[in-house]
Amino acid sequence: MNNNSKDLSVGVERAIDSLGRLVLPKEMRNALNFQDNQVVNIKLFKNYIQVEKSIINCNFCDSQEDIIYHKNFPMCRNCLNELIEKFNK
Incomplete structure (x- = not known):
């Protein structure tokens, strides 16, 4: 993931709940065309987590x-x- 300004078009802070869940804002899901029950890949890097459609x-x-x-x-x-x-x- 590059840290170019075009990659970071929206910045939002969210809390992780006690079960480790994080809600992706609807605007971000819509922008990426995520559907309900969308299967995603979650990758852990040194300083960040990447979420992408499977x-x-x-x-x-x-x-x-x-x-x-x-x-x-x-x-x-x-x-x-x-x-x-x-x-x-």
């Missing part, structure tokens, strides 16, 4: 588009439809 790929074709889960198994809708067609024959 990139989820289909386990069959590696696509990142239109991902759904079945028993914690990510797949795209195209592969799901192919599986449905195959097992409906």
Whole structure:
């Protein structure tokens, strides 16, 4: 993470609760297009923590588009439809 002024467009102080939770401000979530229950990667560096969207790929074709889960198994809708067609024959 660079400390350029364009990287630090919004500064907000928040308290960490007794369970270690921190609320990301809605404006920041909106700016990054975070959805409810967004899966994120959290990385610890020497002086800071980085939070970023996880990139989820289909386990069959590696696509990142239109991902759904079945028993914690990510797949795209195209592969799901192919599986449905195959097992409906």
